[in-house]
Amino acid sequence: MKYSLGRYVYGLAAIGSGLCALVWDNYDALGNVPHRGILTYIVATIEVLGGVAVQWPRTARAGAVALAAIYFTFALMGVPLIIAHPLVYNGFGNFFEQFSFVSGAVILYACSDPIAPVRTARLAQIGYYSFGICVVSFTLEQLFYLSETANLVPKWIPPGQRFWAIATTAAFALAAIALLTGFMARLASRLTTAMIVGFGLLVWLPALFANPHSFLNWSESAETLGIAASAWIVADFLGHRRPTGYAPASLG
Numbered sequence: 001m002k003y004s005l006g007r008y009v010y011g012l013a014a015i016g017s018g019l020c021a022l023v024w025d026n027y028d029a030l031g032n033v034p035h036r037g038i039l040t041y042i043v044a045t046i047e048v049l050g051g052v053a054v055q056w057p058r059t060a061r062a063g064a065v066a067l068a069a070i071y072f073t074f075a076l077m078g079v080p081l082i083i084a085h086p087l088v089y090n091g092f093g094n095f096f097e098q099f100s101f102v103s104g105a106v107i108l109y110a111c112s113d114p115i116a117p118v119r120t121a122r123l124a125q126i127g128y129y130s131f132g133i134c135v136v137s138f139t140l141e142q143l144f145y146l147s148e149t150a151n152l153v154p155k156w157i158p159p160g161q162r163f164w165a166i167a168t169t170a171a172f173a174l175a176a177i178a179l180l181t182g183f184m185a186r187l188a189s190r191l192t193t194a195m196i197v198g199f200g201l202l203v204w205l206p207a208l209f210a211n212p213h214s215f216l217n218w219s220e221s222a223e224t225l226g227i228a229a230s231a232w233i234v235a236d237f238l239g240h241r242r243p244t245g246y247a248p249a250s251l252g
């Protein structure tokens with residue numbers, strides 16, 4: 001693949017997340033680990049460099065590896081919370097949000113440079129289905145926290161906040177089914193990307209204008225952009241894979 005917008009947006013989201021952490025000296029995903037300040041600077045720097053690396057075909061695989069390692073570590077750091085509170089879905093939601101970034105990085109790695117065709121197909125397929133499972137989690141997270149989701153919807157959008165909370169939850173559910181079954185998966189991935197981009201434009205962009213000094217607004221904006229970029233990478237992958245299988249052309 002000669003041109004993949006998803007790859008560039010993914011890199012920009014990683015750069016934005018890293019810069020946000022550097023400016024506010026904060027990473028929510030790190031929790032209360034020892035030497036948190038030093039680790040924040042190290043991880044944020046790697047994230048920025050990884051985001052820059054994926055912008056160019058020659059360094060995209062290295063950047064994908066670095067970012068996958070960071071986001072996978074973030075996901076694992078949420079496991080103790082899941083074990084401590086298995087009946088609270090928020091822990092699972094945080095895990096799969098981070099894992100969606102890993103899924104995008106895996107597909108990006110598999111498609112960036114020519115490697116063994118069988119290995120390419122397997123890696124891309126793992127990333128693809130992993131993202132599909134993440135979309136299942138997005139559905140459940142919105143379902144379990146429907147009121148909180150509704151509160152994020154701008155009040156000026158008709159016909160109402162709760163309507164759009166339910167509609168987007170249903171959209172995530174349909175997208176998950178499409179991705180995991182392969183039925184209309186390409187269309188589902190594109191619509192999912194558009195919907196998540198819409199979240200960023202309608203929810204977090206106004207929040208940034210209202211309070212540009214808020215770490216939460218910037219971090220949530222970067223996270224939303226990253227999830228959208230991962231969905232975009234899936235859409236790019238589905239748009240350029242071979243009709244007979246999962247071995248795709250290069251995303252570079």
